[in-house]
Amino acid sequence: MDEQRQPLIEFKGVSKTFGTRNILDKIDFSIYEGEVTTLIGLSGTGKSVTLKHIIGMLKPDEGEILFRGKAIDKMSKAEWNDYIGQIAYMFQSNALFDSLTVFENVAMPLKYASKLKKKEIEEKAMARIEQTELTEVFDKYPSEISGGMQKRAALARALVTDPGIVLFDEPTTGQDPIRKNAILGMVAEYQKRFGFTALLISHEIPDVYFISNRILALYGRKIVFQGNPEEFESLDHPFRQELISSLESLGEELTGLYSKRHFKVRYQSDLSQRHPDASYAAAVFTIDDLDTITQNIGHDMAQQIIRSLGAYINKHFGAVGGFSSRQTINEYATVLPYSNIEESERILVDFTKDFKEHGIEDIEEHEIWELDPNLENEDPTGEYVEFSVLAGLAQGKPQIEIESVMEFARFNQKEIARFRCARGGKAQ
Amino acid sequence: MADNSTVEAATEPAAAKPSKGFIKSFFDFFGGRTLRLNNDLGAMAIFFFRSFIMIFRIKQIPEIIAQIYFIGAKSAQIVLLVGFFTGMVLGLQLYFVLVKFGSVGVLGTAIALTLIREMGPVLAAIMITARAGSAMTAEIGIQRISEQIDALSTMRIDPLGYLVSPRIAAAVISFPILTTFFDLIGIIGAWFSGCLLLGVNSGTYFYRVVASTGIDDIMGGYYKSIVFGLLVVTICCFQGFFTHMRTDSFGAKSVSLSTTSAVVISCVMILVSDYVVTSFIV
Numbered sequence: 001m002d003e004q005r006q007p008l009i010e011f012k013g014v015s016k017t018f019g020t021r022n023i024l025d026k027i028d029f030s031i032y033e034g035e036v037t038t039l040i041g042l043s044g045t046g047k048s049v050t051l052k053h054i055i056g057m058l059k060p061d062e063g064e065i066l067f068r069g070k071a072i073d074k075m076s077k078a079e080w081n082d083y084i085g086q087i088a089y090m091f092q093s094n095a096l097f098d099s100l101t102v103f104e105n106v107a108m109p110l111k112y113a114s115k116l117k118k119k120e121i122e123e124k125a126m127a128r129i130e131q132t133e134l135t136e137v138f139d140k141y142p143s144e145i146s147g148g149m150q151k152r153a154a155l156a157r158a159l160v161t162d163p164g165i166v167l168f169d170e171p172t173t174g175q176d177p178i179r180k181n182a183i184l185g186m187v188a189e190y191q192k193r194f195g196f197t198a199l200l201i202s203h204e205i206p207d208v209y210f211i212s213n214r215i216l217a218l219y220g221r222k223i224v225f226q227g228n229p230e231e232f233e234s235l236d237h238p239f240r241q242e243l244i245s246s247l248e249s250l251g252e253e254l255t256g257l258y259s260k261r262h263f264k265v266r267y268q269s270d271l272s273q274r275h276p277d278a279s280y281a282a283a284v285f286t287i288d289d290l291d292t293i294t295q296n297i298g299h300d301m302a303q304q305i306i307r308s309l310g311a312y313i314n315k316h317f318g319a320v321g322g323f324s325s326r327q328t329i330n331e332y333a334t335v336l337p338y339s340n341i342e343e344s345e346r347i348l349v350d351f352t353k354d355f356k357e358h359g360i361e362d363i364e365e366h367e368i369w370e371l372d373p374n375l376e377n378e379d380p381t382g383e384y385v386e387f388s389v390l391a392g393l394a395q396g397k398p399q400i401e402i403e404s405v406m407e408f409a410r411f412n413q414k415e416i417a418r419f420r421c422a423r424g425g426k427a428q
Numbered sequence: 429m430a431d432n433s434t435v436e437a438a439t440e441p442a443a444a445k446p447s448k449g450f451i452k453s454f455f456d457f458f459g460g461r462t463l464r465l466n467n468d469l470g471a472m473a474i475f476f477f478r479s480f481i482m483i484f485r486i487k488q489i490p491e492i493i494a495q496i497y498f499i500g501a502k503s504a505q506i507v508l509l510v511g512f513f514t515g516m517v518l519g520l521q522l523y524f525v526l527v528k529f530g531s532v533g534v535l536g537t538a539i540a541l542t543l544i545r546e547m548g549p550v551l552a553a554i555m556i557t558a559r560a561g562s563a564m565t566a567e568i569g570i571q572r573i574s575e576q577i578d579a580l581s582t583m584r585i586d587p588l589g590y591l592v593s594p595r596i597a598a599a600v601i602s603f604p605i606l607t608t609f610f611d612l613i614g615i616i617g618a619w620f621s622g623c624l625l626l627g628v629n630s631g632t633y634f635y636r637v638v639a640s641t642g643i644d645d646i647m648g649g650y651y652k653s654i655v656f657g658l659l660v661v662t663i664c665c666f667q668g669f670f671t672h673m674r675t676d677s678f679g680a681k682s683v684s685l686s687t688t689s690a691v692v693i694s695c696v697m698i699l700v701s702d703y704v705v706t707s708f709i710v
Contacts, residue, residue, distance in 0.1 A: 055582050084584060095579035097571075109583040112487065112590060161583075 006069065008033040008165070008197055009054060011223075013063035016049055023049050025221035026063060031214075036191055036198045038208050041218035047201045048092065050218065051167050054199070055089055056080075088163035092170040092201075094154040096142040102149075103129065103138040106156045114161070128156040132186070133298050148179045152186070159190060166191075168200035177254045178307065180204055182299035184211050185329070189294060207254060209233070210329045233261045254303065255310025255326055263325030263333065264402070270323075270337045271398040280337045281344035282394050282402070284409040285313060287330040289387040296385045297421060306330070309355075309389065316351040333406050341395045348391060352416045355389070388418040475588070475669070476596075476662045482589035483597045491594035492601075499560045499595070500602030504609060507555050511610035514551055515617025518542060522618075523626050532628050536636030539618040544641060544649045548611040549603075550702055553656035556606060557694040561664040564595060565690040568668030569683035577669070592665045596658065603657030604650045611649065648709045655705055659697050664690040 007030035016024040023046040031037050041047050052058040053065055056072065064071045067083050075083060088109075096105050107125035110116055116124070129138050132152040137145045142153065151171060158166055168187060172180040184204065188211035191198050202208045209215075209229040217225040217232070225235055258266060271280065287305060294302045310332065313324050317334045320343075324334040336344050392413030396405035482488070518539055526532045568591055571577050580587045615637055622628045667690035674682045 057578060057581060081584075087582070089579070089582035091575050091579060093575050095575040097576055097579075098574075099567075109585070113584040157583075 005032055007031060007066070008068065009199075010066040010069075011050075011053075011063065012066065014050075014053065014060040014065060015062040016046070016053070016058065017061055022221060024060075027218070027221075027223045029216050029223045029226050031197060031199055033197050034195055035213035036188065036200065036211055037214040037216060038212040039199065039201045039216045039218060040203065040205065040208075041201075045218050046221065047218055048169050051089070051169055051199065051201065054165075054167060055087055056084065085161075086164035087167065088158040088161060088165070089167045090154050090158040090169060090171055092173055094142070094150045096150060096153055096157070098142050101139050101141055102134055102145065102153045102156075105142070105153055106160055109157065109161050125156075125160055128160045131190075132156040148175060148182075151175065151179075151183055155183075155186065155190075159194065159196075162194065163196055165197045165199070168198060168202075170201050170203070172202060172204050178300060178303045181207055181254045181303045181306070184208060185294060185299045185302060187211060188329075189291075189299070205259070209260070210326075233264075254307050255332075256314055257310050257332065258323055258325040260325050260327060263323065263335075266323050267335055267402055270335075274337070274398045276397065276399050279340060279395050279397055280335060281339045281341050282336070282396050282405045282409050283317070283334040283344065283348065284327075284392050284394075284406050284413060285309065285332040285334070286390040286410075286413060287387060288390055288415075289385075290330045292385055293387055293421065301421070305387070312351065312355050316347055316354065320347060327406075333402075333409075335396075335402070341393060344393055348393060348416075352391070356417050384420045384422055386418060386420050388415045390414060391416045471670075472662060472666050475592070475666050476658070479588045479592035479596055479662075479665070482586060482593040485589070485593075488589070488594055488597065491590070492597045495594045495598030496602055498563075499556065499598045500605060503556050503559050503602070503606060506559055507552050507606045507610050508613050510551060510555050511548070511613035512617040512620075514547060514610075515539065515543065515614030515619075516621040518547070518614070519618030519621035520626070523622050523628065532622075533632050534636055534640075535618070535622050535628050536633040537640035539615060539622070540637040540641045541645060543611045543614040543618075544645050546702070546706075548614060549607050549649050549652035549656060550698060552607045552610040553603065553653065553660060553698045554695055556603065556657075557660050557664070557691055557698070561660050561694055562687050562691050564661070564664040565668040565671075565687045566683055568592075568665055569671035569686050572669060572671050573679055573683060587669070592661075592669070595661050595665060599657035599661040600654055603653040603660075607649060607653040644709075648706075651709060652702060652705050655701055656698050659701055660694045663694045663697060666690075667693070 009031040011027055011029050013026045013028060014024055015022070015026050027050070039047050039050065049058060053060055059073065064073065066072070067075075070079070072080070072083060096102075097108070100108070103125060106128055107121050110121040110124060114121075126135075126138070129135055132155055134145075134149060134152055134156060137149055142150050145153070155171070158168075171187065172183050175183060181204075184202075184207055187198060187200065190196075191211075200208075200212075209232075212229055215225065215227065215229055215232040216223055224237060225232060227235075257263075274280075287309060290302055290305070293305065306326070306329070310324075310326060313332055313334055317324060317336060320336060321338050322334050322336040324332055327333050336347070339347070390413040392409040392411065394405050394409035394412060396402070396408075483492075519535065522535055522538045522542075523532060526535055526538070568577075571591070577587045577591070580590055619630065619633055623630045623633050667686040668683075671682045671686040674685060676682075677685050
């Protein structure tokens with residue numbers, strides 16, 4: 001598949017040495033248009049160095065970097081300007097100008113590197129500030145806002161020129177789990193909305209799998225893997241022990257649930273010992289309309305909801321020996337190896353009751369409450385955003401593939417709770 | 429015998445190291461330094477010319493005005509203070525020299541020519557270096573180590589055009605103005621000590637100041653102040669801009685050392701170039 005496509009950016013045998021220290025040793029990889037590609041690797045292995053080669057801040061000692069098949073070091077000045085004009089770079093340290101306000105920082109690339117008029121610059125910069133939820137702090141200096149806001153300001157500045165390629169150098173460093181996932185969600189959302197090609201460096205395994213089309217693994221000065229996240233999860237390579245084990249915790253940081261890989265490992269270890277005719281139950285939960293929450297209320301709220309649901313799934317199903325994992329951004333899978341379908345239905349009823357009463361908590365700025373299906377729930381004012389949680393159960397046997405059982409559980413899904421959330425603040 | 433062989437064995441590695449000899453060491457040391465100096469001067473010249481060319485752009489005007497405020501207006505107080513006391517000291521010293529020869533009438537001439545031709549441009553430049561030059565190095569140095577300068581490059585904004593060009597333009601405008609302030613307040617300071625405190629006739633003093641000062645003297649002072657301005661800004665910005673290339677330190681320490689170097693080199697270069705420019709204009 002990849003071989004048939006023309007790479008947008010291609011590294012061919014690129015090497016880089018600083019003094020006597022070799023950082024990159026003849027690395028080869030490709031980045032494809034419109035995709036999110038994530039470069040993972042341990043600290044100090046040359047990930048940022050790789051990124052800086054793309055924007056010409058560093059030159060390779062050997063090898064070449066191609067953009068749409070053309071070597072960037074052989075480009076004419078006009079071609080280079082056209083190429084570099086398509087790229088935005090978000091620094092690990094944000095690199096915001098601390099003597100300029102958030103607005104001035106965001107407007108900077110337009111002010112000095114475009115021919116737009118002052119009014120157009122203001123409109124464009126303010127639009128990006130609004131999209132990144134920084135309207136309240138647009139006139140503040142970077143030192144006056146939180147780390148998460150600084151990240152978003154850097155993101156707004158990177159996106160203000162409508163770039164075709166955005167390079168993110170560890171955008172989630174130093175953030176709490178909610179913020180980390182909110183930033184990754186933001187990258188994914190903007191990538192879908194604006195259609196740019198994203199290359200990001202991240203250590204957030206497995207969270208980063210949810211937003212990545214391709215994974216590149218840099219290890220021992222070489223790219224040892226390039227492919228999709230599914231292939232990466234099943235990869236058998238010696239670097240896994242060192243790289244993945246050190247980066248991937250047993251549980252996903254946001255929800256506390258198993259990563260997809262550990263979920264599969266647990267499934268195999270628990271059920272391979274069982275009799276082939278023994279049965280188990282599986283449940284699939286989905287948060288419907290999560291995109292609406294993201295767009296109308298914000299990424300932080302969406303991540304709070306994801307975390308909250310994960311915590312309740314763990315609480316109810318973990319207590320009876322079940323184990324769970326987040327499969328996609330808004331879907332969770334649970335296996336109850338020692339429960340039959342009737343028992344799991346009872347647990348689901350208890351879960352639903354508890355979740356409806358206490359489910360989405362700890363929200364400071366917005367209030368969420370459950371909608372009563374028997375009452376009139378129309379919202380003519382449009383002040384509220386609704387989302388629902390779906391759940392489905394299925395019975396499986398050890399010899400059946402887990403994917404087939406989950407597919408059946410998806411088929412059985414029905415709405416177990418619907419919530420309404422005020423757009424701009426407290427509920428009435 | 430055994431003892432001797434032990435001593436020989438112990439000293440063998442040291443003896444194996446070939447000695448360079450005095451002449452080779454001499455040329456190694458001074459040759460290396462000369463080559464490094466040559467490289468630095470070349471880099472600084474390229475740095476200056478690339479920055480200078482980018483002054484002439486419409487978008488620079490607001491930045492230049494902001495820098496004139498920072499380098500010029502904000503330095504005015506300290507320049508005026510130092511100028512006044514320098515004038516007072518000069519008035520005092522020259523009075524007691526001239527009084528021995530019965531020539532206190534030419535106090536105005538001595539003060540005006542000393543300040544306008546020499547002390548005004550030099551002392552004003554040193555004061556601006558101390559106040560604004562050090563701040564420039566520190567600011568640009570911090571921007572360098574916090575990747576803000578790299579960020580400019582990724583935004584297709586030329587860092588030299590954005591950071592250095594407005595400062596060069598502002599220095600060319602501010603240095604002569606501040607030198608003028610220094611000269612004027614120095615003349616008033618000397619009048620204060622010479623006329624008000626020591627009794628020289630005020631009319632004679634100001635007549636001599638005006639009569640003995642020619643346009644060549646004033647222009648000579650301005651030429652010097654422009655040269656000093658270009659030197660100070662180039663050196664200070666260069667030190668800050670390449671603070672990450674220092675081999676003796678990293679991070680905040682490198683900014684601190686760059687700032688010290690910028691002030692020391694600027695002050696030395698002011699005095700060296702003062703001699704060179706003076707030799708051309710006298």
